[in-house]
Amino acid sequence: MKKVRTRFAPSPTGYMHIGNLRTALYGYLFAKKEGGEFILRLEDTDSKRYVGGAVQIIYDTLKDAGIVYDEGPDIGGPCGPYIQSERAQIYMEYARKLVGLGGAYYCFCDRERLESLKDENGVGRYDKHCLHLSKQEVEEKLAAGVPYVIRQNVPEEGSGSYEDMVYGKVTVDFKDIEDGILIKSDGLPTYNFANVVDDHLMGITHVIRGSEYLSSTPKYNLMYDAFGWERPVYIHLPPIMKNAHEKLSKRNGDASYQDLVEKGYIKEAIVNYIALLGWSPKDNREKMTLGELEESFSLAGINKSPAIFDEPTLRWLSGEYIKEMSEEEFAARARAFLQKSKAYGKYDEEKLLKILKTRVEILGEIPEKIDFLEEYGPFPEALYYNKKMKSDAEIAKAVLPAAKEALSSLQTFENGAIYATLCGLAGEKGMKNGQVLWCVRIALTGRENTPGGASEMAELLGKERSLARISSAMAALGV
RNA sequence: GGCCUCAUGGUCAAGCGGUUAAGACGUCGCCCUCUCACGGCGAAAACCGGGGUUCGAGUCCCCGUGGGGCUACCA
Numbered sequence: 001m002k003k004v005r006t007r008f009a010p011s012p013t014g015y016m017h018i019g020n021l022r023t024a025l026y027g028y029l030f031a032k033k034e035g036g037e038f039i040l041r042l043e044d045t046d047s048k049r050y051v052g053g054a055v056q057i058i059y060d061t062l063k064d065a066g067i068v069y070d071e072g073p074d075i076g077g078p079c080g081p082y083i084q085s086e087r088a089q090i091y092m093e094y095a096r097k098l099v100g101l102g103g104a105y106y107c108f109c110d111r112e113r114l115e116s117l118k119d120e121n122g123v124g125r126y127d128k129h130c131l132h133l134s135k136q137e138v139e140e141k142l143a144a145g146v147p148y149v150i151r152q153n154v155p156e157e158g159s160g161s162y163e164d165m166v167y168g169k170v171t172v173d174f175k176d177i178e179d180g181i182l183i184k185s186d187g188l189p190t191y192n193f194a195n196v197v198d199d200h201l202m203g204i205t206h207v208i209r210g211s212e213y214l215s216s217t218p219k220y221n222l223m224y225d226a227f228g229w230e231r232p233v234y235i236h237l238p239p240i241m242k243n244a245h246e247k248l249s250k251r252n253g254d255a256s257y258q259d260l261v262e263k264g265y266i267k268e269a270i271v272n273y274i275a276l277l278g279w280s281p282k283d284n285r286e287k288m289t290l291g292e293l294e295e296s297f298s299l300a301g302i303n304k305s306p307a308i309f310d311e312p313t314l315r316w317l318s319g320e321y322i323k324e325m326s327e328e329e330f331a332a333r334a335r336a337f338l339q340k341s342k343a344y345g346k347y348d349e350e351k352l353l354k355i356l357k358t359r360v361e362i363l364g365e366i367p368e369k370i371d372f373l374e375e376y377g378p379f380p381e382a383l384y385y386n387k388k389m390k391s392d393a394e395i396a397k398a399v400l401p402a403a404k405e406a407l408s409s410l411q412t413f414e415n416g417a418i419y420a421t422l423c424g425l426a427g428e429k430g431m432k433n434g435q436v437l438w439c440v441r442i443a444l445t446g447r448e449n450t451p452g453g454a455s456e457m458a459e460l461l462g463k464e465r466s467l468a469r470i471s472s473a474m475a476a477l478g479v
Numbered sequence: 480g481g482c483c484u485c486a487u488g489g490u491c492a493a494g495c496g497g498u499u500a501a502g503a504c505g506u507c508g509c510c511c512u513c514u515c516a517c518g519g520c521g522a523a524a525a526c527c528g529g530g531g532u533u534c535g536a537g538u539c540c541c542c543g544u545g546g547g548g549c550u551a552c553c554a
Contacts, residue, residue: 011554049553185552192554211547212547212548215484216483238547244546316505357517434514
């Protein structure tokens with residue numbers, strides 16, 4: 001059996017969209033699963049759409065996501081070059097060959113004539129006018145330097161079918177396919193031609209791409225057949241949607257891979273999540289590493305219908321990855337986000353990270369979760385009130401002075417000791433632990449909710465700061 | 480408009496002729512608990528509509544409806 005070869009062929013027009021990344025991921029996963037090779041090819045034949053820096057983004061994103069290709073522009077390989085703009089002569093050579101085979105022909109029609117073929121709605125098809133030019137006429141025009149394109153010669157009758165691995169049998173009548181342009185007047189090929197030539201020359205066995213090519217695939221097959229080449233296996237993927245009506249796109253500020261990483265989503269979770277968008281493993285597992293995905297990927301699990309990108313689900317998954325990370329790993333990844341916080345450098349980093357770990361799903365939440373530590377100031381007395389804790393400002397007036405005294409005599413100012421001390425105090429005063437703890441925590445932070453209890457907050461703040469804050473809270477209460 | 484294609488809870492998604500129609504996210508409730516979060520338990524929530532085929536249809540066929548795609552010298 002022939003070795004499986006798949007490819008990811010993006011065009012460098014800007015960002016790495018989530019949909020693009022998923023296509024790349026599936027191509028990679030399928031190749032790895034089958035023990036084959038995965039190739040990266042850049043489709044930059046439309047110079048008008050080229051965006052500087054886009055190529056680097058593609059390399060960086062794939063690398064960052066862990067999708068490694070066996071051959072590509074930057075690493076070479078036996079089928080190079082892997083950038084279409086550097087393969088212009090190859091396409092021209094094959095286009096001429098196809099003309100000789102009767103599968104294509106030169107066309108000299110100018111834009112004006114082409115326009116005239118369209119009706120009031122702008123729809124109309126090429127009439128094969130130049131197909132009927134004599135060989136001599138063609139030679140003359142070519143020699144005279146008349147601008148030309150090379151068009152595919154699609155039969156006027158019959159139909160083309162193929163078996164898509166996810167959609168099943170797809171049939172399109174040839175009468176519904178126009179004689180598309182294969183080589184543009186600038187001498188470069190269109191996607192319609194380049195993908196066929198390259199996929200064949202690069203030995204691609206399985207073409208994995210978006211479903212937008214579902215209905216144009218028969219015309220590519222016409223070319224494979226005309227050349228006498230073996231047709232690849234086709235695997236078309238449904239689109240990833242932003243909502244029920246729009247595809248996910250960079251326009252509208254929809255998230256790209258880079259954006260998600262910058263927001264602090266764990267990248268393994270991003271890869272994991274997009275793998276699940278349109279595919280599910282036989283055992284329905286949810287959380288899977290890239291390695292596990294390589295193991296269990298199968299075409300049978302690919303869905304046919306569009307999937308809506310759901311950020312909350314990605315969030316959850318990202319949180320799952322964080323929870324099972326080691327402290328060190330979390331620290332390393334969180335550092336950059338920690339530095340964005342006002343509290344950075346002012347508290348024990350290790351303790352900070354510890355309380356953050358179960359309270360954060362994406363790293364970007366870190367600053368907002370701890371900024372409050374530096375925002376201590378006057379707060380409403382009403383915060384002391386908590387029905388369940390049975391506490392209020394009056395209780396606080398009784399608790400705070402005693403708490404201050406008890407804490408100030410503590411030698412080791414750490415969580416366990418603080419907790420024990422405060423609870424002991426509650427016992428002495430015949431109060432519920434919660435009454436003391438709640439009041440102290442409020443005095444310490446001035447916040448209704450904090451990422452940790454009174455004792456944890458006190459330890460984090462340190463003895464000096466804790467006592468100072470309790471004093472200030474007491475002053476505010478007039479005691 | 481023509482052609483291709485899709486259709487299970489709000490979202491992802493099992494199911495592939497006979498099930499009380501999984502599971503996950505989200506939502507809500509309860510428990511745990513020094514608040515929040517974590518964790519545990521539980522609840523609400525779906526087969527687009529109409530015809531067939533069949534003893535029996537979410538599963539097969541047809542039509543309709545709705546969505547997406549293609550119809551470029553873009554990919």
